[in-house]
Amino acid sequence: MNGSLDVDTVTGVVSDTFTPLAAHLDARTARLAVVGLGFVGTPVACTLAGAGYTVVGVDVVADKVDAINAGQVPFEGEEPGLPELLARVVAEERLVATTDPEALRLCDAILVAVDTPVDAVTHQPVYRALEGALAAIGPRLRPGTIVVIESTLAPGTMDRVVAPALERTSGLQIGRDVLLVHCPERVMPGRLLANLSSMSRVVGGTTPEAADVALRLYRHVVTAPGATLDASDALTAEIVKTGENAYRDVQIAFANEMALVCEAAGADVWRVRDLINKSPGRHMLLPGAGVGGHCIPKDPWLLISGMTARLIPAARAVNDGMPAHMADLAADGLAEHGLRLRGSRIAVLGMSYLEDTEDDRNSPSTALVAALAGRGADVTAHDPWVPAYRDRTVDDVVDGVDAVVLMVAHTAYRGLDWAAIAGRVRTAVLVDGRHAVDAGMAARCGWTVRAVGIGPARAPLAHRGDEHPG
Ligand SMILES: NC(=O)c1ccc[n+]([C@@H]2O[C@H](COP(=O)([O-])OP(=O)(O)OC[C@H]3O[C@@H](n4cnc5c(N)ncnc54)[C@H](O)[C@@H]3O)[C@@H](O)[C@H]2O)c1
Structure with a gap:
């Protein structure tokens, strides 16, 4: 089903109760609310306003609300098109933000995009924000x-948490009086707007009619050719979303385990990966210094919450172990100079979880800094995006250190002059967690190089690799 198809071809019969709603969604005259104005809610609100709807954004954080009403994106990071779209829809008064949930009373459709983390120790879902949002919505529901x-949910949450909370606080019956849908987001920071229009969506209704009516909204969002809107039940939508991220986590864990195999054997995982991927059906992902962000480290836990599983926790353990492995690589490089982590000064480059974003949630770099400090190192850190680390320059941070650990392949780090940096450090040990530095070049500049996936003896040869026609 293509988001641009005629609505008559994508919807079924709508009951009398919801006929006006369906008509307003079709005509873009529906008044919409987006609850939660973070990385997801902000571009969603802007996209809906840009599609012609009148949108109110609701958040509990006044600073975010103020930023949006001032026409500014409430978070940092390169988001092509978002600053311009946000400024435009706010100026046109199509989007207004507020901390007052009373605004919800006027709305025909309410989308929820609050955070749904897991507990750091038990890995069980923490639905504080979701429950807060539902408590604000329920009494104001018409x-x-x-x-x-839109938030990501553990399987069964719509049935066990969301529907009962809304029915209890509204006095309305889901399916009869109010429609309820789970339409999980698939966006990635760095391409939020483009993802919204171009990625296929699962529209999981708690009733078939709910999915049908929601399609009338989402066909104005998912507009790129080839992108599909796939109606399903809510449980399927919950499992698809958490399952697709668990799948990715397991795949990354495989790549990371291959990196550890290659290091131990003295091989080059990048060459190995290239050649593995020439075998049909193999798509080995990139190994690296760890997995972070709001979604991938926690969605696998959401998927298996309340049950016993083996593969997914093992994958989590492999990926969560990579920052400590980076500390081991630093220790190994220092040992070549007769140094130990204890008492050494280490510069960490990159504190976000992904290149060119300020998003540092569940960042492997945070785990690395803790691991290094726990082993007695004196750690400094830089990031061109993350506010707490961007005031100082790379030069300031690397001055006089014993090792530099590159954790994020920010564009700003791609052009670093490693010969010049070698002149600023006390000991030239470089640990590359993202295959972002030409190891041969760095070695020629005097660096002792350690890199994820490359056995020490192979480091200077990391970029060789002869290719002959098959
Ligand atoms: N960040 C991503 O790339 C991404 C991608 C796909 C799906 N998701 C999912 O989308 C959801 C939102 O993620 P996010 O990254 O936007 O989170 P976020 O932390 O950036 O934003 C959540 C927002 O909700 C607000 N909030 C919390 N409680 C509230 C309440 N009771 N009422 C109103 N606002 C409230 C917070 O203040 C915050 O601004 C999560 O379930 C996440 O798993 C995120």
């Missing part, structure tokens, strides 16, 4: 409206 949960 018959004939629709609620869409």
Whole structure:
């Protein structure tokens, strides 16, 4: 089903209660709310406003609300098109933000995009924000409206948490008086807007009618040719979303385990990966210094919450072990100079979880800094995006250190002059966690190089690799 198809071809019969809602969604005259104005809610609100709807954004954080009403994106990072779109829809008064949930009373469709983390120790879902949002929505819900949960949920949450909370606080019955849908987001920071229009979406209704009516909204969002809107039940949508991220985590864990194999054997995982991927059906992902962000480290836990699983926790352990492995690589490089981590000064480059974003949630770099400090190192850190680390320059941070650990392949780090940096450090040990530095070049500049996936003896040859026609 293509988002641009005629609505008559994508929807079924709508009952009398929801006919006005369906008509307003079709005509873009519906009043919409987006609850939660973070990395997801902000571009969603802007996209809907840009599509012609009138949108109110609701958040509990006044600073975010103020930023949006001032026409500014409430978070840092390169997001092509988002600053311009946000400024435009706010100026046109199509989007207004507020901390006052009373605004929800006027809305025909309420989308929820609050954070749904897991507990750091138990790995069980923490639904504080979700429950807060539901408590704000329920008493203000009108018959004939629709609620869409875009946040990522553990399987069964719509049934066990969301629907009962809304029915209890509204006095309305889901399916009869109000429609309820789970339409999980698939966006990635760095391409939020483009993802919203171009990625296929699962529209999981708690009733078939709920999915049908939600399609009338989402066909104005998912507009790129080839992108599909796939109606399903809510449980399927919950499992698809958490499952796709668990799949990625397991795949990355495989790549990381291959990196550890290659290091131990003295081989080059990048050459190995290239050649593995020439075998049909093999798509080995990139190994690296760890997995972070809001989604991949926690969605696998959401998927298996309340049950016993073996593969997914093992993958989590491999990926969560990579920052400590980076500390081991630093220790190994220092040992070549007769140094130990204890008492050494280490510069960490990159504190976000992904290149060119300020998003540092679950960042492997945070785990690395803790691991290094725990082993007695004196750690400094730089990041061109993350506010707490961007005031100082790379030169300031590397001055007089014993090792530099590159954790994020920010564009700003791609052009670093490693010969010049070698002149600023006390000991030239470089640990590359992202295959971002030409190891041969660095070795020629005097660096002792350690890199994820490359056995020490092979480091200077990391970029060789002869290719002959098959
Ligand atoms: N960040 C991503 O790349 C991404 C991608 C796909 C899916 N998701 C999912 O989308 C959801 C939101 O993620 P995010 O990255 O936007 O989170 P976020 O932390 O950036 O934003 C959540 C927002 O919700 C607000 N909030 C919390 N409680 C609230 C309440 N009771 N009422 C109103 N606002 C409230 C917070 O203040 C915050 O601004 C999560 O479930 C996440 O797993 C995120």
